[in-house]
Amino acid sequence: MRTGIATVCLSGTLKEKMQACAIAGFDGIEIFEQDLVTSPLSPEDVRKMAADLGLGLDLYQPFRDFDSVSEDILQENLRRADAKFKLMSRLGMDTILVCTNVGTATIDDDSLRAEQLSRLAELAGNHGVKVAYEALAWGKYVNDYEHAHRLVDTVDHPNLGTCLDSFHILSRDWDTAPIEAIKPEKIFFVQVADAPKLSMDVLSWSRHYRVFPGEGQFELAKFMGHVARAGYSGPVSLEVFNDVFRQSDVERTAVDAMRSLIWLEEQSAKWLDAKAASLAAEGVSGDSPANAAGRRRYPMELATLPKVAEPAGFNFAEVKTDEPAQLETLLGQLGFEFDGRHRTKDVQLWSMGHARVIINEQAPSHSEPAIAALGFDVDSPVIASARAQQLKAPVVPRKVQADEEVFQGIAAPDSTEIFLCQGSPDGTAAWTSEFGQTHEFGEGLKHPTAGAQAAIDHVNLAQPWQHFDEAVLFYTSALALEPQPFAEVPSPSGLVRSQVMVTSDRAVRLVLNLAPMLQQEPGQKGNGARKSYQEHIAFAVDDLVATARAAQARGLDFLRIPANYYEDLDARFALDPAFLATLKELNLLYDRDANGEFLHFYTATVGSVFFEMVERRGNYDGYGAPNAPVRHAVQYDSLHAHH
Amino acid sequence: MRTGIATVCLSGTLKEKMQACAIAGFDGIEIFEQDLVTSPLSPEDVRKMAADLGLGLDLYQPFRDFDSVSEDILQENLRRADAKFKLMSRLGMDTILVCTNVGTATIDDDSLRAEQLSRLAELAGNHGVKVAYEALAWGKYVNDYEHAHRLVDTVDHPNLGTCLDSFHILSRDWDTAPIEAIKPEKIFFVQVADAPKLSMDVLSWSRHYRVFPGEGQFELAKFMGHVARAGYSGPVSLEVFNDVFRQSDVERTAVDAMRSLIWLEEQSAKWLDAKAASLAAEGVSGDSPANAAGRRRYPMELATLPKVAEPAGFNFAEVKTDEPAQLETLLGQLGFEFDGRHRTKDVQLWSMGHARVIINEQAPSHSEPAIAALGFDVDSPVIASARAQQLKAPVVPRKVQADEEVFQGIAAPDSTEIFLCQGSPDGTAAWTSEFGQTHEFGEGLKHPTAGAQAAIDHVNLAQPWQHFDEAVLFYTSALALEPQPFAEVPSPSGLVRSQVMVTSDRAVRLVLNLAPMLQQEPGQKGNGARKSYQEHIAFAVDDLVATARAAQARGLDFLRIPANYYEDLDARFALDPAFLATLKELNLLYDRDANGEFLHFYTATVGSVFFEMVERRGNYDGYGAPNAPVRHAVQYDSLHAHH
Incomplete structure (x- = not known):
């Protein structure tokens, strides 16, 4: 499993965060835009530093409030996107997270949204950029990953895909089984976060109380199992906003984060084994042809850990x-x-x-x-x-x-x-x-x-x-x-x-x-x-x-x-x-x-x-x-x- | 206005809390049961100490989960109440807070509840105790002050009255105007707490995030205005569960608490003046005869502060x-x-x-x-x-x-x-x-x-x-x-x-x-x-x-x-x-x-x-x-x- 983490999870400067991620052994990182904007490092410095540290720059994020807007705002948004695509080229990055619109959306029309996303994908294609479109749990018109993916399917452009974020899906109690129906080449990115079950507004919950997998109460192994069965084998990256982690020692937090992914990998493999066994018992494969092929081509490799039993x-x-x-x-x-x-x-x-x-x-x-x-x-x-x-x-x-x-x-x-x-x-x-x-x-x-x-x-x-x-x-x-x-x-x-x-x-x-x-x-x-x-x-x-x-x-x-x-x-x-x-x-x-x-x-x-x-x-x-x-x-x- | 505060608002031991309340100038306190149970002071010690400090012991609280139960549990609850009434006599206290049932209620029947409350009032009367019945916002069957008061009215016993708590009323957005319709002699106690507007489950909100009046977003002057217009002139007492106040220096917190009541007194008087002016303009008194009489007999005295204007x-x-x-x-x-x-x-x-x-x-x-x-x-x-x-x-x-x-x-x-x-x-x-x-x-x-x-x-x-x-x-x-x-x-x-x-x-x-x-x-x-x-x-x-x-x-x-x-x-x-x-x-x-x-x-x-x-x-x-x-x-x- 390719491990990743968003820089927003950690305290410190971008440089400190990148160093801590490399020490903790992450394969790649997501660059949270504000961490770059506030950094004295130039994009070229960041690119070189990541290469020296052996860290992939897997996702630039977030790009907000793009779709469901009037034409004049769309023009403005395309100009804004163009600037970010150029910046990504200097960073040597090829994937950007675009979230569903929260603030400026005024038109609730899927065909308009598809047309606007199509224009974004076209522009992104010209810069060699892939757009990973993610449904925020509190998106104004689009807050459900299946809805977001239907738009991706409608547009059907090689530069537009889906980003799945466990928080936005599990906080709303969306069913995760339909993830398996998504074509693997259309899943551009997967983000994971756990959370305690709190009954509060989902935005506050998301911004303050996310935790690393295993520290909360979400069924993440199941979520990851469906993702693996969809045939996805790209980065699995932590995006955890937590008031405490943001204050804690950056290297300790990065290690804690890495531990959570190693543990999640084991739990996901266990879930997949149990699922395979139950499907075999029923005599069905449970696969769509596309996903089965995808899994054969790029299987998600789930490393195993030495086994553990409860202490006696x-x-x-x-x-x-x-x-x-x-x-x-x-x-x-x-x-x-x-x-x-x-x-x-x-x-x-x-x-x-x-x-x-x-x-x-x-x-x-x-x-x-x-x-x-x-x-x-x-x-x-x-x-x-x-x-x-x-x-x-x-x-x-x-x-x-x-x-x-x-x-x-x-x-x-x-x-x-x-x-x-x-x-x-x-x-x-x-x-x-x-x-x-x-x-x-x-x-x-x-x-x-x-x-x-x-x-x-x-x-x-x-x-x-x-x-x-x-x-x-x-x-x-x-x-x-x-x-x-x-x-x-x-x-x-x-x-x-x-x-x-x-x-x-x-x-x-x-x-x-x-x-x-x-x-x-x-x-x-x-x-x-x-x-x-x-x-x-x-x-x-x-x-x-x-x-x-x-x-x-x-x-x-x-x-x-x-x-x-x-x-x-x-x-x-x-x-x-x-x-x-x-x-x-x-x-x-x-x-x-x-x-x-x-x-x-x-x-x-x-x-x-x-x-x-x-x-x-x-x-x-x-x-x-x-x-x-x-x-x-x-x-x-x-x-x-x-x- | 008679000022009060519940000991649960403050950090420290019962002794430290009582001393801090006296220093801050409160007229009386509510004794939170756990503070007494965990104290090495005997009930007689507490009584003497309160007298020496010039603090009234205005409310013993809380007595939980009394009504809406089967007869065997009711017998058990009456035995429990009897023990507490005897304890109150040693403390020299005459009012106890009884909250609506959250945990053990199984029978949703107002006539049964009235009958059970009537037996409690009778027992209380034998001990010279007054029961102040309060609707908790998360009460299983009774969570609304008007509902609780209808039960009080039905029972119509001199030892049963209503306790109004601003948190339980305002957190549920209940209309506060009907407070004016309550007969003044039936309001046994008033508790006030402010809170920031948070959208979370009301129990967590109540237990962790209450603040003193003026530190949150509730319309407390209006609440108090209705209470005063009802003819109530008893204690106005703070009951604020707050994670931070529970950790802070007890004397500082007590002074902060007292400041909030002094300020609330001024704001309430302002609200009442505005209300009287608007009623006079309409040519109506807006009073029920009982409340007008109550107000004449025992007007709530609202002290005034030197005026303040914004700094220039x-x-x-x-x-x-x-x-x-x-x-x-x-x-x-x-x-x-x-x-x-x-x-x-x-x-x-x-x-x-x-x-x-x-x-x-x-x-x-x-x-x-x-x-x-x-x-x-x-x-x-x-x-x-x-x-x-x-x-x-x-x-x-x-x-x-x-x-x-x-x-x-x-x-x-x-x-x-x-x-x-x-x-x-x-x-x-x-x-x-x-x-x-x-x-x-x-x-x-x-x-x-x-x-x-x-x-x-x-x-x-x-x-x-x-x-x-x-x-x-x-x-x-x-x-x-x-x-x-x-x-x-x-x-x-x-x-x-x-x-x-x-x-x-x-x-x-x-x-x-x-x-x-x-x-x-x-x-x-x-x-x-x-x-x-x-x-x-x-x-x-x-x-x-x-x-x-x-x-x-x-x-x-x-x-x-x-x-x-x-x-x-x-x-x-x-x-x-x-x-x-x-x-x-x-x-x-x-x-x-x-x-x-x-x-x-x-x-x-x-x-x-x-x-x-x-x-x-x-x-x-x-x-x-x-x-x-x-x-x-x-x-x-x-x-x-x-x-």
């Missing part, structure tokens, strides 16, 4: 700090066992059943505890790592001794290190043998409870606002996690946006939180960002009340839940008074839905980390969302009390 | 720096005359006709030039200042000698100092006599062009994102500027949102720009914020080409416009080749619309300030918006070249 679970979570004392105390009080120090590294291992927590002391001095890494159990760490790297995830360098297990590590967009570990059927981890008991404890912690069972239930990571969509695509594409519907939780410092990512069996639950602006670290950029917002690791146990009692006996500093909460809980759920008293006594939180019940408690925060213990009863699948505002408020209060 | 023009603009050399050079090259230094302060005056620029050198060392103050010509500085202070604008302290003009100064939300100056018919300013020629110039600037005419055309100020809406209300209410429709301009670092505020004769044009996040100073808060985004002052001249030629001869460092811009300009406008050559030679920008033409150029930036010279031909009323991306791109480029 969390292998470990790692907290980094050079001041581990408070963490050790907290884990001991929760009931974790100390499994010793690593034999070559300055690292401790703590566990409670299959819940393993690493305290990594290889941190700069005065580093407060922060979640630094997560391990996931996968079938094959090497294959998973190869996949992630083909998806352009940055590799985490890690020194290992000859006889130690090699971890395959990649960096997530928020800088958390993700390790792809060899899972085992019994939930143990071979690498734990590299740890041995060498550490001295205080009196109270010498004999932590042995044999308690727990597992990591979920991990909650704070995301910088510039990289939230990128993170969703990263975990979707590299780790096969599935995004759940978005939630928003009020806190005293603002709304916290929360995106749950899970495996189908819920063995892995990852929560990505977008914290309010004012809580974010200024100047976060790249993978070196420091984390300032609280994050946590939640452990699931069988008996939360017993766990809490034991922790209380060991002196755990629970997050204190206000009495008002228990009154409201009672008003809502009419709980058994003894049970309510236990909840209140132990600072436990409670939730219930049609599927089951949820009990949980939080520890105090150390650095930017705290822990949660949870018990799921029945098939409760949530995270106690109604209790999250309480947690935020109490944490806010204790933070402000400290200051 | 800019009096001056002030730039602050302790390193003025580059600024002096720039102003001299533009054709400004040096009018001398102030006789007691470390301040210079430069002028070109009526355009006056003060360079204030009383700045901390190494302060790069930044726009620090603006002077506006008003009829009466004392009245205007009194008005601004009643609108809670912070006063700027300024030392003056006995024989100097006293400036009335207030601080705008972005920390710019706004001075209210005595205008004069001939555009001169008396205070200029405090300046005298004492300064030495370099050779090239000894005799700047005398007699050149100019005026300040507009000033462009960057706004921190937390205070953008506040700034709109500030200039609307304190200075009578009128907000124009919002615009968005692409820049290499993201979209710049631009809000023009003008007087009706366009003598004052102020542009508030909301810069992309990454260009904003971290930790901006309060009035001490340092500015990091570029701002500018634009001067209007009669002959821009001559002005530019003279400036070029004096060696001015123009903002260099790329050649591509002129090619595109020619493609768009087919300009006369000689004129185009002049534009290109002098780095002039050009725009044209149906009303006229606009020529302008920019200087290089010094510190965070640059200047613009403009010429308006015909009735051109814009700011060259199509050229703004070019300006942003070139400024971005030169900024990055410096680094």
Whole structure:
């Protein structure tokens, strides 16, 4: 698949954008006119720079408001087009995007439109230019790709073809199947964008909220499948207007964009395989002769990625700090066992059943505890790592001794290190043998409870606002996690946006939180960002009340839940008074839905980390969302009390 | 008018919110349930604290999903209500908001609803509680205030009344005139919120984008006028869900909120006067007997503010720096005359006709030039200042000698100092006599062009994102500027949102720009914020080409416009080749619309300030918006070249 991206997706100057596209590995770009107009580079400079960078200049865009006008305006528009065609010749470009008229159209007449487009095609032909005609979702008279293509068919000129843009088609819920009926030589260009399903006017939605494929909710694999089955094999190019991407680091965004196309390529191939299988089962080819011939002549090549399966679970979570004392105390009080120090590294291992927590002391001095890494159990760490790297995830360098297990590590967009570990059927981890008991404890912690069972239930990571969509695509594409519907939780410092990512069996639950602006670290950029917002690791146990009692006996500093909460809980759920008293006594939180019940408690925060213990009863699948505002408020209060 | 605010409008804990409301001067508050549930304060603590702060506890809210349910759920809901009524008694509160059912309603039957509401009213009566029933715009069966009120009327119970919320009424475009037909004793509560006109689903719109009155586009004075004419004289309370306000400094937001009610009070009184006049002209009273009686008994008292007229023009603009050399050079090259230094302060005056620029050198060392103050010509500085202070604008302290003009100064939300100056018919300013020629110039600037005419055309100020809406209300209410429709301009670092505020004769044009996040100073808060985004002052001249030629001869460092811009300009406008050559030679920008033409150029930036010279031909009323991306791109480029 020939990959492309419009310069309007990215921040910076035209030069910076082109360089970032080349680094990210795009085959070609669309030049957004304003990027050229505002650039000090001459058209000849741009042409040379693109050639040096190995970037095709695949589309000049946009040319607006051409058709459906009176003759005097048409003359004016042809003059304008002539100037742009000459400019394109200096740029060495041969395809221009012409959108259906939004602003100046006054005559709704298809035969007039066809005649005007025919004159444009004729002029374009004289300059060796191809016109790709695109229906905007909010076009005044033409807002539907089939309508636009009927005009192209009517004109039937070699220099006029169709441009298909997934946003303009899917935002209007147009059926995509008829794309297959379009003759391949009449599709001049394909643009792709994803978007969250928002109910707002389509223009605002388009101009601000488009995202890269895999970051929204459009059925893009199906769209691309129909495009491929039409016999199209030209550029597939991203055109994504997004307020955040326009502000973010240009190279990071270009890589995120490229990852989305690589992922889309794989998803499209899967869709095509399934389609072919279902057609074969029905005994039909489903092809028009033109498209079948087109596909034979120029098949769209869809590269494959190393396969991925959902991770089977969390292998470990790692907290980094050079001041581990408070963490050790907290884990001991929760009931974790100390499994010793690593034999070559300055690292401790703590566990409670299959819940393993690493305290990594290889941190700069005065580093407060922060979640630094997560391990996931996968079938094959090497294959998973190869996949992630083909998806352009940055590799985490890690020194290992000859006889130690090699971890395959990649960096997530928020800088958390993700390790792809060899899972085992019994939930143990071979690498734990590299740890041995060498550490001295205080009196109270010498004999932590042995044999308690727990597992990591979920991990909650704070995301910088510039990289939230990128993170969703990263975990979707590299780790096969599935995004759940978005939630928003009020806190005293603002709304916290929360995106749950899970495996189908819920063995892995990852929560990505977008914290309010004012809580974010200024100047976060790249993978070196420091984390300032609280994050946590939640452990699931069988008996939360017993766990809490034991922790209380060991002196755990629970997050204190206000009495008002228990009154409201009672008003809502009419709980058994003894049970309510236990909840209140132990600072436990409670939730219930049609599927089951949820009990949980939080520890105090150390650095930017705290822990949660949870018990799921029945098939409760949530995270106690109604209790999250309480947690935020109490944490806010204790933070402000400290200051 | 009794002023109120819901705690959900503000950031922080319940305690912080209550304190901020008291400081801002609210009469009462609505307690948003979650703020109480998450608070460590007991209901008794809250009651005492409110009493100590002099805050009424006017409304407990919300109680959701009560009516239109099956009998078993109703029993459950009555139990839930009973618990809340008991809680309210501990809080010493007597009114609760009950919203129409959104989530659990299954039976659409007004007689059943009336019966269920009647049982609720009966229970409430036993606890001395009044139920204020409110139609949510997205209520499942009841989403219209008239429908909700018909139910109240049917039940006809002293403990059941209506709550009117401007958002739920105006977002659905319901007619507000029928409010006048409601009996005053049946209106238990009134909530007000403004909002920008957005076409999105009404729930998202409501939950994220509400703003304080005067910051949106709803006809709130009319809504309030009908409410007052109904005979209502209870609390008028803000309920504004806004993502930004929830993150902003709680005391600032509370003051902004209070300002919006004070302003709304004035606007409502104006609407009522106009209404009374028009009814008197028609010879009708327009009253129902009940409402007329209600109004006589408990008239809504609408406080008046000192009157305001639009400013007649800019009096001056002030730039602050302790390193003025580059600024002096720039102003001299533009054709400004040096009018001398102030006789007691470390301040210079430069002028070109009526355009006056003060360079204030009383700045901390190494302060790069930044726009620090603006002077506006008003009829009466004392009245205007009194008005601004009643609108809670912070006063700027300024030392003056006995024989100097006293400036009335207030601080705008972005920390710019706004001075209210005595205008004069001939555009001169008396205070200029405090300046005298004492300064030495370099050779090239000894005799700047005398007699050149100019005026300040507009000033462009960057706004921190937390205070953008506040700034709109500030200039609307304190200075009578009128907000124009919002615009968005692409820049290499993201979209710049631009809000023009003008007087009706366009003598004052102020542009508030909301810069992309990454260009904003971290930790901006309060009035001490340092500015990091570029701002500018634009001067209007009669002959821009001559002005530019003279400036070029004096060696001015123009903002260099790329050649591509002129090619595109020619493609768009087919300009006369000689004129185009002049534009290109002098780095002039050009725009044209149906009303006229606009020529302008920019200087290089010094510190965070640059200047613009403009010429308006015909009735051109814009700011060259199509050229703004070019300006942003070139400024971005030169900024990055410096680094």
